[in-house]
Amino acid sequence: MSVPVFKGAIISDFNAGNFEGCLKNSEDLPGVDPVLAPFGQVVPALLQDDFECWRNAPDFAVVWARPQSVIPSFARLLRYETVPADLLLSEVDAYWALLERAGARVKFLFVPTWTAPAHHREFGLLDLKAGVGPAHALMQMNLRLAEHCGKSPNIHLLNSQRWVEAAGRHAFNPKLWYMGKIAFGNDVFIEAAREVKAALRGLTGQSKKLVLVDLDDTLWGGIVGDLGWENIALGGHDAVGEAFADFQRTLKALTRRGVLLGIVSKNDEAVALEALRRHPEMVLRPEDFVGWRINWQDKAENILDLVRSLNLGLQSVVFIDDNPVERDRVREALPEVFVPEWPADTTLYESTLLSLRCFNAASITAEDAQRTRLYAAEGQREDLKRQLGSVEAWLKTLDVRVTVERLQPANLQRTTQLLNKTNQMNLTTRRMSEAELSEWAAGANRRLWTIRVADRFGDSGLTGIVSVESRAGLATIVDFVLSCRVMGRRVEEAMLHLAGEYARSQGARTLHARYVATEKNRPCLEFWQKSGFAAAEGALFSWDLSNPYPRPDTVTIEGKDA
Amino acid sequence: MATKDKVLQVIYSGIDAVNQVSAKEARLNKEPETALMGEAGKLDSLGLVNLIVAIEQKLEEEFDVTVNLADGQAMSLKDNPFATVSTLADYIAGILEQRKP
Numbered sequence: 294m295s296v297p298v299f300k301g302a303i304i305s306d307f308n309a310g311n312f313e314g315c316l317k318n319s320e321d322l323p324g325v326d327p328v329l330a331p332f333g334q335v336v337p338a339l340l341q342d343d344f345e346c347w348r349n350a351p352d353f354a355v356v357w358a359r360p361q362s363v364i365p366s367f368a369r370l371l372r373y374e375t376v377p378a379d380l381l382l383s384e385v386d387a388y389w390a391l392l393e394r395a396g397a398r399v400k401f402l403f404v405p406t407w408t409a410p411a412h413h414r415e416f417g418l419l420d421l422k423a424g425v426g427p428a429h430a431l432m433q434m435n436l437r438l439a440e441h442c443g444k445s446p447n448i449h450l451l452n453s454q455r456w457v458e459a460a461g462r463h464a465f466n467p468k469l470w471y472m473g474k475i476a477f478g479n480d481v482f483i484e485a486a487r488e489v490k491a492a493l494r495g496l497t498g499q500s501k502k503l504v505l506v507d508l509d510d511t512l513w514g515g516i517v518g519d520l521g522w523e524n525i526a527l528g529g530h531d532a533v534g535e536a537f538a539d540f541q542r543t544l545k546a547l548t549r550r551g552v553l554l555g556i557v558s559k560n561d562e563a564v565a566l567e568a569l570r571r572h573p574e575m576v577l578r579p580e581d582f583v584g585w586r587i588n589w590q591d592k593a594e595n596i597l598d599l600v601r602s603l604n605l606g607l608q609s610v611v612f613i614d615d616n617p618v619e620r621d622r623v624r625e626a627l628p629e630v631f632v633p634e635w636p637a638d639t640t641l642y643e644s645t646l647l648s649l650r651c652f653n654a655a656s657i658t659a660e661d662a663q664r665t666r667l668y669a670a671e672g673q674r675e676d677l678k679r680q681l682g683s684v685e686a687w688l689k690t691l692d693v694r695v696t697v698e699r700l701q702p703a704n705l706q707r708t709t710q711l712l713n714k715t716n717q718m719n720l721t722t723r724r725m726s727e728a729e730l731s732e733w734a735a736g737a738n739r740r741l742w743t744i745r746v747a748d749r750f751g752d753s754g755l756t757g758i759v760s761v762e763s764r765a766g767l768a769t770i771v772d773f774v775l776s777c778r779v780m781g782r783r784v785e786e787a788m789l790h791l792a793g794e795y796a797r798s799q800g801a802r803t804l805h806a807r808y809v810a811t812e813k814n815r816p817c818l819e820f821w822q823k824s825g826f827a828a829a830e831g832a833l834f835s836w837d838l839s840n841p842y843p844r845p846d847t848v849t850i851e852g853k854d855a
Numbered sequence: 856m857a858t859k860d861k862v863l864q865v866i867y868s869g870i871d872a873v874n875q876v877s878a879k880e881a882r883l884n885k886e887p888e889t890a891l892m893g894e895a896g897k898l899d900s901l902g903l904v905n906l907i908v909a910i911e912q913k914l915e916e917e918f919d920v921t922v923n924l925a926d927g928q929a930m931s932l933k934d935n936p937f938a939t940v941s942t943l944a945d946y947i948a949g950i951l952e953q954r955k956p
Contacts, residue, residue: 310901314876466908472925473904479876 299493301327302346302354302399304338306362307476312355315479315486323493327355332474335363339391342398353401355489356392357453359476360407360431363388367434370427371410378423378433385434389441396448400726401496403489404442405453406435411465446709446727449492456484487650495653497724498714501552501631502609504544505596508558508565508587510615512577513537514639517568518561528574533639540642541576548581551661552652553603553668556585557595557612583668592619593626602675603668604777606717606813611651660707660754670750671778688783688847695757695787696745697852700734704743707755711774716813718780718820720773720806738763740795741772742854744788746779753779759788761795761804768796768838770806773817783845785820791850793842801838808832859948863887865913866940866947872909873902887941896938903937914947920954922947 301316303309313329330338330346335358338344346354361368364384366376396402409431420428435450442450457464460480469475494500509516514526514533528538544554554577558565565587569579579585583603586595592614600610607629614620615635624632636645660667678687700708709727716722725733734741744757756776762769770792775785796804806826808818818832825842826834836842844850867885874882881897883889890896891906898906907924914922924947936946 308901311876311905314878317878318875463912466912468908468911468925469904472907473901475901475904478908479872479905482876 298324298326299353300349300351301325302330302338302349302351303327303357304330304335304346304354304395305357305476306333306335306359307357307470308332308474309357309482311475311479312357312482312485315482316489319483319486319490321487321490323490323497323499325490325493327351333362336391339395347398351399353403353489353493354395354399355403355405356395357405357485359410360434361410364407364434367407367427367430370425370430373425375424376430378430381430382433382437385437386441389438392448393441393445396445397728400447400724400729401493402448403451403492404438404448405451405456405485406438407431408453408457446706449496451485451488451492453481453485456481456488459484491650491653494651496713498716499608500653500714501611501651503553503555503583503600503603503605504547504611504613505555505557505599506544506612507614507616507619508556508560508568510639511558511613511635512541513568513572513575518564522564522568522572525568525572527572534574536640536642538574538576540639540646543643543646545576545581547652548665549661550652550654551664553583553665555582555599555603556587557592557599558585558587559589559592560587562587580669581665583665584672591622591626593623596623596627596630603671604717604780606777608716608813611649613646667751667753667778670753673750674748684781685847691748691750691782691847692849693782693784693847694747694849694851695784696747697791697850697854698743698745699854700731700741700743704755705731708741708743708758711755711776712758712772715774715776716811717777717816718773718775718785719811719814720770720817720821721809722811722814723772734760736762738799739771742788742791744775744784746782746784748782757784757788759792761792763796763799763801766800766802768792768799768801768804770804773806777816780816783848786824786843786845787848787850789824789826789836790842790844793836793838797838797841804836804838804842806834808834858951859944861917862944862947862951863940865910865917866944868913869906869909870940873898873905876905877902883940885940887939887944889940891939891943892935892937898937910947918951920951922950 303313309329309332313327316325316327328346328349328351330344338346361371366381366384370376392402392404409427416426420426423429439450442448460478463478463480466478469478506512514537515524517525526534526537528534548554566579569575584599586599596612600607607627610630612623612630612632613635620632623630631651633649674691677690698704705727709725709730712730713724739760739762741760743755744759746753746756756779758772758774759770760772762771773788793804806821808821821834822828826836828834870883870885881902883897891898911922911924914920936943
C-alpha cells in the first residue's frame with residue numbers, strides 16, 4: 294500500500310528553492326510534494342485564489358516571509374525610525390488577516406516565526422528598547438501572531454529561532470542572499486523541513502503514543518541485579534546520576550501530554566520493581582507505566598506482547614535501549630517500531646529524547662494528562678476479564694455506559710483530534726480540520742454523534758464518532774471511529790444501533806458502510822465482518838432497515854441526542 | 856598533489872550539500888570528471904550558488920582560509936574553473952598555493 298504524499302505550497306519573500314529541495318529529499322515521513330510560488334509574491338499569493346500555488350489543491354502551505362518585507366513598520370525600525378507599538382501590531386493584524394484567508398484554502402498552514410536579520414547587529418543597547426529596538430518589536434510581533442494562531446484551528450506557528458540556533462554560524466550567509474536571494478543557510482532549511490514533517494505527522498495521527506524503555510543504564514546507571522537498588526546511579530550530587538534523573542523527569546513530562554510509558558527489560562521483575570518503588574530519587578514509579586515486561590525473554594517478543602495487550606499498533610511505539618544489540622534486534626524483528634540511535638554518553642539522554650520530533654501534538658487535552666490512569670484502568674478490566682473467563686460474563690460486570698452527543702463547539706477539538714489520530718477502528722480514515730468537520734456535520738441530511746464511554750472502572754472520555762448521511766431511502770455511515778482504548782466492549786454495536794435508528798427515522802430502507810482499507814485499519818474490517826451487516830464487493834456492508842439493528846444488552850445508551 | 860586530493864574532498868562535501876537540496880535528476884557525481892557548468896553540466900544558477908557557498912565554508916573549516924570563488928576573476932577566466940570538478944580543484948589548489956607563506 295502506498296504511503297500518502299502531502300501536496301504543499303511554499304510562499305516566501307525569498308528564494309525558497311533549497312527549502313523545497315529539503316522537503317522533497319528528506320527521508321522523514323510523510324512524503325511531501327511542494328509547489329514553490331515565485332518568491333517576493335507573498336501578498337498576491339495570499340490574496341488571490343487563482344494563484345498558481347493553489348491550483349493543485351495543496352493539503353498544506355508554508356508561508357515564510359522576513360519581517361521587514363511584510364511589516365513596513367519593522368523595516369522603518371531597522372532604519373532607526375521610531376514606530377509606535379500599536380501601528381506595528383496593527384500591521385501584524387493586517388498580515389494575519391491575509392494568512393487567515395490563505396488558511397481557508399488548506400488543511401494546515403504553517404508560519405515560521407520572524408527572526409532578526411543577521412546583519413542587523415549594530416543595535417546593541419537599543420535592540421530590546423521599546424519603540425526603537427528590532428528585537429523588542431520582533432518579540433511583540435511574534436507574540437501577536439501566536440495569539441492569533443491560538444484562536445485558529447489550522448494555522449500553526451513554527452518556532453524558527455530554534456532552526457537558526459541549530460544551524461549556528463551557517464544560519465545566514467551574505468553570499469547566498471546576494472547571489473541567490475536565499476535568506477537562510479541550508480542547515481536552517483533542513484531543520485525547517487524536519488519540523489514541518491513532524492507537524493504533519495502530529496496533525497494526521499502519526500505521532501508516537503508509547504515509549505518503551507529499558508531499565509539498567511537506560512533509566513538509571515548500573516545493573517540493579519548486581520548492585521542492589523541502593524547503589525544504582527540516580528540523582529544525587531553526581532553528573533551521571535543527575536542526568537538519569539533528568540531523563541526520567543522528561544519522560545514523566547511526556548505522560549502529561551498523553552504519551553504512555555512502558556518497560557521492556559531483561560531483569561528480575563521483583564528486583565526491578567523494588568528499585569522503582571524504593572529508590573528515594575526515582576522519578577518514575579510503577580504507576581507511571583501502563584505496563585511492563587520484565588523478564589529474560591526476547592525483547593522483540595515482549596514488545597509485541599505488551600503493545601498488543603494495550604490495543605496499540607507497533608507504528609505508535611518508540612523503543613529506547615542503551616544496548617545497540619537489543620536495538621538492532623528490535624529494528625530487525627519489528628521494523629514498524631521506531632528505535633532511535635541512543636548515545637553512549639548518559640548526559641545526552643535527555644536532549645536526545647527531546648530532539649526526537651515524534652510526539653508532536655497541536656493541543657493538549659485534559660484527557661491527555663490522564664491517559665496513563667485511563668490505561669491503568671484498562672489493565673484492571675483485563676484482569677477482571679481473565680478472572681471471569683467468558684467475554685460475555687466480563688462485559689455484564691463492566692456496566693458500560695455510552696453517552697451520545699451531537700457535535701458542538703465544546704467537543705469539536707477533541708472530536709477532530711480523535712478523527713485524525715485514530716487508525717485501527719476507523720472505517721474511512723478521513724482526516725479533517727475542525728472547520729471542515731464542523732461544516733460537514735452541519736450539512737443537510739447529515740448527523741454526527743460523539744460517543745463518551747464509561748464503565749465501573751472509570752470514564753474513558755470522548756472515544757467514538759459515528760456519522761450518517763441519508764438520501765433517497767439510503768443512509769450511509771460516513772465515519773465510524775472508536776479509540777482502541779474501548780474497542781471490544783460492544784460500544785461498536787451501540788454505535789451501529791444509534792446509526793440504524795436514525796436512518797430508520799429518516800425513512801431510509803438500507804444502511805450502508807463502505808470500508809476503505811489503510812495499512813492500519815484491519816481491526817475495523819474484522820469488526821464489520823462480524824457485525825451482522827451483509828457484505829458485498831468485499832468492502833461494502835449493508836443492513837436492511839426493515840429490522841432495527843439490535844442494541845447490545847450489556848451497554849446502556851444515554852444522552853439527549855441518543 | 857596532496858593539496859589537490861584534499862581539495863577534491865572539500866568539493867565532494869560541497870556536492871553532498873548541493874545534492875541534499877537538488878532533484879534526483881540534477882544530482883552530481885563525486886568524480887573529478889563530473890561536469891559542473893556548460894553544456895554537459897547539471898548545475899543551475901541555484902546549484903552553483905549552493906556549491907560555491909558550501910565549498911567556501913568547508914575551505915574555511917579545513918584550511919582556515921577565506922576564499923571568494925564567486926569573484927569576477929574566476930568567472931572571467933578563459934578556461935572556466937567551474938567546467939568540471941577537476942578544473943575547479945586545480946583552481947582552488949592554485950589559490951591555496953599562492954596563499955602559502
